[in-house]
Amino acid sequence: MxxxxxxxxxxxxxxxxxxxxxxxxxxxxxxxxxxxxxxxxxxxxxxxxxxxxxxxxxxxxxxxxxxxxxxxxxxxxxxxxxxxxxxxxxxxxxxxxxxxxxxxxxxxxxxxxxxxxxxxxxxxxxxxxxxxxxxxxxxxxxxxxxxxxxxxxxxxxxxxxxxxxxLVRPPRPVTRAEPGSLITEVLGVDGFGNVQLAATGLDAEPGSRVHAQVGSRSLEAVVGRTFADAPRGEAVVLVDSAGHVAVAINGGSAARELDARSGERAVLLVARASPPP
CATH class of the missing domain: 3.40.50.10790 (S-adenosyl-l-methionine hydroxide adenosyltransferase, N-terminal)
Incomplete structure (x- = not known):
């Protein structure tokens, strides 16, 4: 109205x-x-x-x-x-x-x-x-x-x-891109266990391998566009519906695997995409 x-x-x-x-x-x-x-x-x-x-x-x-x-x-x-x-x-x-x-x-x-x-x-x-x-x-x-x-x-x-x-503003999340890596923070976790990061872009091609670390825990993931770009039970890094980089597990919970909490430091280490078979 x-x-x-x-x-x-x-x-x-x-x-x-x-x-x-x-x-x-x-x-x-x-x-x-x-x-x-x-x-x-x-x-x-x-x-x-x-x-x-x-x-x-x-x-x-x-x-x-x-x-x-x-x-x-x-x-x-x-x-x-x-x-x-x-x-x-x-x-x-x-x-x-x-x-x-x-x-x-x-x-x-x-x-x-x-x-x-x-x-x-x-x-x-x-x-x-x-x-x-x-x-x-x-x-x-x-x-x-x-x-x-x-x-x-x-x-x-x-x-x-x-x-x-x-008016009070929340602290600005730390996000820094370096060659082969992205240093950022966890914005939060949704009900599916997807971990949303503060970063809004990732310089990596689909199919690239990513080592994702949050706090003291880590997992290996593939860069994709959808959750199904990773085999069921495996992790994918993608840009979510809000335009943020997110870590997800197809059919599982990345939040549980990473014990992710809002404000924690997150580091993504990116390898080159695997060559086609």
């Missing part, structure tokens, strides 16, 4: 996307969705994921940034918040293509960049549920703010302005 921030501020939003590390074992996502439904019953909630690894801000930021280009114009509610209840700011970040709501801890800015960059930001000091829990700002601070935005409340009524340049 709406093509510009001014229009959407007046009319609201039909969609709220929702990204957290809450998991599904508890009722936390449903409670937040219930708060939204009471304030903005017209808004449809699109659940991106609630399976971000607990407190993994960088993974949450990557998941959100990779999702938002394919979502409708929306309020994007994101909560991965190990600093809940501390001095970290709750914020709404306005872009020309939607508003992001969540903690100012590095979670939101990569997605804001994808949506064209932050044009304004506001600290969330209004429209809280009372009393505000020190441990559940998703329910008491962020969900109400997202819902009021969806209902048409202008962002500048949520609280005082924040300079977008002062």
């Amino acid at each position: 709406g093509a510009s921030v001014g229009d959407t501020a007046a009319m609201g939003y039909d969609w709220i996307s929702f990204t957290t590390d809450y998991g599904l074992a508890d009722g936390f996502p449903a409670v937040c969705e219930g708060v939204i439904a009471r304030i903005a019953p017209h808004a449809r909630v699109l659940h991106v994921t609630h399976a971000v690894p607990a407190q993994d801000i960088r993974r949450g930021a990557a998941v959100l940034a990779q999702a938002v280009p394919y979502l409708p114009t929306a309020v994007h509610l994101a909560v991965v918040d190990p600093g809940v209840g501390t001095a970290r700011r709750p914020v709404a970040v306005v872009t020309d293509n939607g508003v992001l709501v969540g903690p100012d801890n590095g979670l939101l800015v990569p997605a804001a960049d994808v949506l064209g960059g932050a044009t304004a930001a506001y600290e969330l000091t209004e429209f809280h549920l009372e009393p505000v829990s020190a441990t559940f700002h998703g329910r008491d601070v962020f969900a109400p703010a997202a819902a009021h935005l969806a209902a048409g409340t202008p962002a500048d009524r949520l609280g005082p302005p924040v300079d977008p340049a002062d």
Whole structure:
């Protein structure tokens, strides 16, 4: 709904996307969705994921940034918040293509960049549920703010302005290409056990052999375009649907083999492609 921030501020939003590390074992996502439904019953909630690894801000930021280009114009509610209840700011970040709501801890800015960059930001000091829990700002601070935005409340009524340049950014991943090698970091692991790296390119021909090392563990892989370019049970290095280099095992879990975790150093050593038979 709406093509510009001014229009959407007046009319609201039909969609709220929702990204957290809450998991599904508890009722936390449903409670937040219930708060939204009471304030903005017209808004449809699109659940991106609630399976971000607990407190993994960088993974949450990557998941959100990779999702938002394919979502409708929306309020994007994101909560991965190990600093809940501390001095970290709750914020709404306005872009020309939607508003992001969540903690100012590095979670939101990569997605804001994808949506064209932050044009304004506001600290969330209004429209809280009372009393505000020190441990559940998703329910008491962020969900109400997202819902009021969806209902048409202008962002500048949520609280005082924040300079977008002062918003917290996550650390930039280290990526360095050298002849025959690529040094980078793990961005995260998906539900299939594929290991997504920060690098967005690999200077190697299909069929080249790769020694992939993450932390102290390693495996041998082939450079391919699809998972099936490696025999079943063997590893392949490819560019995934988000444009990142990834290590996968056809029919298996590269994450389990490499014990990969977000932020770990990854090194790919590339050999020449095998000659045709």
